[in-house]
Amino acid sequence: MSEVMNNNPGESALVGTGVLIEQLLKGEFICRTTNEDGWRALKNAASRERVETYLNQINRTVASAAEGDVFFCGYLQLGEAERKVISSQFKDICQALIPLVEWLVLVQEASGQDAPLTEGAAVRLTELQTRIEDTPAFREQLAKLSQYRLFGSTSSNVDAQIKLVFKRLLELGYLTRPNLEKQIYIATGKLDYLYEVIRFIDETEGLSLEAQAETATQRDLL
């Protein structure tokens, strides 16, 4: 069916915008990794305006984060009901922060990377799993984080724990898996959103997390 539609370029643009709006309404984050065409459309003022006009009719708007590289759907005006939704979403993300940060640090340390995962970075599950299995400290960290409610693992086996964690992260949209036959996962823009949330909390509450981490590493070096 789609082959028939794609014969007409005008119509396929319509199909593309349709998919984009659907994704936004599903609460998904649009970034270069998850939907490059949609991302380009939102980067372009004219096509973003089209999407915006559509969404405005149902009190939605296109919101962006991570210096305009990640898009999601927000409310245009906030009433009581909308505030409730936002408040519950905020609680959800706050609860997810600790497990997700622990996971990010584990991935970074286990793969010996300088940089934490950001949009577009690849994780090879089998490689990561071998490294975690070979190091008792990483095994412990995985066991601990997989038991958080966000992941909800009850298994004591590394294989089951890591598979479940990755499955949940796929469901939550922090990772995508472009090829279902390969165990390669790509980080999405939602992770960049997460960094921004942490930075927001850090700055608003004056936690000075970066300074604390720096003094801690300097203490370790001494």
Next chain:
Amino acid sequence: MSSNLHQAGVRLLRQLGRHAELIMDAYQAGSVNEGACEPSAVDKLKKAGILWRPEADQDLRLTRTVRAMLEEALSDERNRQIDANVGSALATIKTLASHYKEARSNVDHGAAEAYLADLSEHVYSFTESLAYSTRVLWGRINNEFGYVGTINAKIRENELAQSQVSELRSGLELFQFSELGEIAGDVRELRKLLVTTLQESLSRNAEELSLVQGRLLELLGRFRQIRGRTRLLKGWLLYTDLHPDYRPGDHVSHKQVPSLFNRAEALLAPAAVDVHNSQQERELMEMVARIKTISHSQVPPKRREHDVSVSLSVSEDFDIPDNPLKLAVDEYFCAVIESGKSQSALAYLAEQQLPWDSESWLYQVIGGYEGLPDEHKAYFELEPLGEPHPVYSGNFIIRDVELWLA
């Protein structure tokens, strides 16, 4: 005098060639492993000023000049030495220019020529070293300081490069072309060297250096962002470890909700398969067909081809015994022909007291009629007797059939 110098130079280069292995080992390892080398060779190299010992208890190392020559010739990326000492080069150039002018005004052609050669050498090597410095900087930028491992080291390397760039740029500002122009005066050779050559090279390099500086700042920003994120994550874990009861404040209860947290609820639920929807059957079947089975049980591989002995013989005759029901139906047809009257199939069944079930009898009669060749079929007329289904329109329930001659 000059032939002595020539010979000494050739001797030095020969020595370098003869001990190439040793020198390259020292270059790569940083120092000479004296136990593994011939003491006489080491002695010779020491005397020639190729190797030296920084401190009494230290290993022998390559002298700076040899090292620099190798780094430059091999374009070794570890080379981060940049000669930013523009001031002394400028002073030398000015001095030589004055010497040359003096010799010229004294009409000492020999000395003037020697000074001019020396001056050209200095000007060209200065412009070359400038170009080389920029090339080294670009090399480091292009592989993003890949020769050091950690982000912190990259940031430090970047800062070193930045300081070298700013030193070079402030050094280049020392050049006052009006002053050089005055020194050159109306001497054509001097003007060419001091004004044309230097100015061209300087303006090209100054431009390039400002590009380098821009890129370095950009890279530094990226490195800092990466480091910032790592620290943010580590800091978060530290903080939550130290304060187990910590919960982020309620940042969405204010009148102005930060746009970061203004996320609408999902309007469209994720799709799920409806196995009862027959319209989706085709797509589902396709999906199921794409599922690959992975079986870990040990199944002996099937042999698809195996030898079968074939012998050719005359095929035996065989016949298919006639079905008695079919024969009975044939009888029924004959009875209709003989009587010439229409007869109900069930009535015939009862009359002849045949053992068949009435339903299979009806099926066989209908089947027998439909199975006749067209020319024979034309002799008969078959009419089903029954009534339409009371609920489902379009269905006709056959209770009996009647057969007669057409």
